[in-house]
Amino acid sequence: MTLTLKEQPKVPLEAETLSPDVLAPLAPDAIRALPVHLGKRRLRVDDFFEVEGAAGDELEIRGDAARVKWIGRGMTRGRIRILGNAGMHLGAYMKGGSIEVTGNTSDWLGGEMSGGLIRVHGNAGGQVGAAYRGSVSGMTGGTILIEGSAGLEVGSRMRRGLIAMGGQVRDFAGLLMKGGTIVLRGGAELRTGAWMSRGTIVSLAPIPLLPTFSYSCTYTPTFLRLYARHFRTLGFTIPCDEQEGGYRRYTGDASIPGKGEILVWKPRAS
């Protein structure tokens, strides 16, 4: 099934119905009549989207959906492809299935997700895979791959799962992190891993570290070789050849005190 956005709404459109779990069992006319909220007004899906094809586990969304929020909320199966941009909370609370976005996404991508795969070819906003305000844990499983950059608090309070960034992230990546892995190919701005108690942050570029992280050793962890193999299937590479260099391991955040680690890639001096 293909949904084509007629025009970008002036204010954000709340469209948590756009998920394979909701759409798959419905006839096209029922899908056209599903409710979406524009501000406090309750409208229909076909007020905003051209609906074509039969419903199934495959959903394609076309057009600049940068102001369409909550696509794929809590989805458990199927595949959403977004040709263009997507709005805030894409794939939030997601449990399974996959989402692919060719353009950019916004804040809270995969917020508190517990399973599934999200892949973004462009950039993301802040709070990728993060805990919503007040919650104890952010993402607890699944994978988020972003080829571009992302904003603040990437993976905040994350407990499990994997976030891999192609570009740079801003401040507070892995804030209050207590498990899981964040891979930063493009490095990060300030205070990476602040208040982390467990979990792993891997940076392939040099990053400024908090004074509460202390150097322990330089090595190439075995688990990274496994990760590298997994990443290759997703078209993502991380170095793990000892001939090329090693990872400087920093442990922290000592202000908690935490047992998390930040691994910073250091190529062998040629």
Place this chain on the structure above:
Amino acid sequence: MLRITGGKVYDPANNIDGVVKDVCIAEGRVVPEVKGGRSVDASGMVVLPGGVDIHSHIAGAALNFARGLTPENYRRALTFSHTPERRAGLGGITPTTFATGYLYAAMGWTTVNEAAVPILSARHTHEEMHDIPILDKASLVLMANNEIVLDLLEAGEVERARHVVAWLLWAAKAYGVKGVNPGGVVAWKSGKNANTLSDPVEGYTRVTPAGIISSLAGIVDDLRLPHPLHLHCNNLGVPGNVATTIETLKILEGRRCHMAHLQFHAYGGDGWGTIRSEAATLAEHFNARTNLTADAGAILFGDAMTITADGPWEHVLYKLTGRKWGNVDVENETGCGIVPYTYKERSLVNAVQWAAGLELLLLISDPWRIFLTTDHPNGACFWRYPELIDLLMHADRRRECLSRLAPAALKRIVLPDLDRQYTLSEIAIITSAGPARALGLARKGHLGVGADADVVLYDEMPGDRPLFGSPRYVIKGGEIAVEDGEIRPVSQGREFIVRPRFDEGIEDFLRPLFQKVYTISFNNYAVEMERLAGAEVHVCE
């Protein structure tokens, strides 16, 4: 005018136990007879007086702090969307104001006592209570750590302290006096607590927790307040605290007192590893002292929110759980702490707590002296009362729950040996008639002529649903507030307040003190009568 016909009436205050009779209502009161008006066919239903909650936390600065501290609770809470008859709100562990009224009413409760109000936030509390629809409300103000009162006790000026207490009560437009961890919250401001009753409180030489308890209970009696001192004892929640609680019972010899959330004060052992329920011992002492009433403060497994003026205890709980912690310093009046908490079946301590609450309810023999509460939201949310009633009425349901506890817990409780099952009439006492009597609310908790027409109708045979889960009708002040689970628009509830006697000259003593120690000016301190919607003043003679 309204006539409820054919229902089986349970009105223990008037010795009516399951008699089929009509209840007639006119102008918000129960009357002997009505001619005309609407008639409600209650055949197949039981008719009870509306529930009265003697100890709950439904409004005020502390609750609001808790609401702000836990936005995550609202994301999975019951939502009340706006309709022409109803305001919007959210349920959950700490429901919003409007939702609080709807949830209580939808369960059949019509009167609620907010049990802990610092005088400094009394104005805020009244504003919130104004926004709690349907229910009638009362509030108790915190006194046992008020430094002006304690300084007077230190100086031996009990007479003046009585005038101050009376003035403060009227300033707060409150209904009664609450004591929380007497002396302990004052000490907490120096990082200490008051773990023993006979040692001087930190910062004082003569004032002891025992002295505060007996002085305040005496003052409340001398002022002839309708509700006695409402006391949260020292050492709440601590293993082995039953010794403190029994000592407190002895201090209260010859005085009236209501012991709040007794479950939290009924533990033996000397640490978290050895904690056991001492409900049986406590019940034995309590049964022998007819000057006292108590509410259970039972816990149910699941999420809760601990909110109390007992700041030092909340710090202990924060250290134990590692969860969020809020601490509020209320100038020289009291303190406040907030920690979200989850009671787990597999936890030994929580299992003992769960059993202790039920044991107290089952072992305290006089239902007119022990009332059903969960110290909402501390032990469980008030909207879970039907689960608790179910456990009290059915020993087999209790056994089912016992089978899920950690085996080690069974050696530390006596609940498996208790076969008592509450009758419907006894439930009507512990949920309505008893608390109304203990609060001194003569027109609540019964269906005699002249009573407020707060009536609840439940299906007698609700099938597999709990009996008290969803009343067919809730009538509040003669108006139908809930009909087949739907909230109907009715008048706002009113607030009960007391006007005790005091020497007006006491203001000359207080005014300069305020200039010295308070951040608020004396003239802005007292809550104006206009702030209250529909206050009913009880003049204490």
